[in-house]
Amino acid sequence: MEGLSEIINLLKGIESSIESLNKRTEHIEKRLDRLEKVDSIEHRVTSNQIDITDIKDALERMEEAQSTKIENMLKEILSKAEMKNNMEFSTIHKRLDSHLLKLGRVEEEILMVQQEK
Template sequence: MEHKLDKLTENISDIKTLIHTFNKTLENIEHRLSRLEQMDSIEHRVEVNQIDLSDIKESLQRIEDVQSTVVKEIKNYSGNGEDIKYINRRLDSHLIKLAKAEEEIIILKNK
């Protein structure tokens, strides 16, 4: 009977040692995972920023292309200054008409 009790006590001690070792291993794994999560978040931020920067760069290039096209068109029309003045007057008159229509809509909404 004493032999069985000693064996049981020994087994319990072994189980405690195994649990303690398991806890240390688990803490080590959690620590490594937290470091990995930090690295992932840093890498993710870098990726997102790179995508954002490349998108911004592409947008700026498109804007520059459009601007250069507009500048070329303006240079082509520079000899026809009267045409540009006529277009500007037409645009001004349309803007005035739009403003009057908006004003009338606001007045009608308030009634």
């Protein structure tokens, strides 16, 4: 009888050990599930950060391209305006020169007329 009670006690001990192992495995499985979720979230965050970085780089490249286009357009406009102004100034200088020549001729004629008197 004593042998039977020892076997029963051993079986009860084994049963309680198996139950505690089952509880531990369930707990470990829950923790693994949570870790998988965290890994998934971290992966998504990392992927999104990469996407955001790529978008930021693309926007910066677009901004640089637009800046250079605008800069080139402004340089072109300024050079055209400068050429136009230079042409207008040269025309004004020519006209002033011709008027000065006319004034010089008139002064000469006035002096000649005064000398004749």
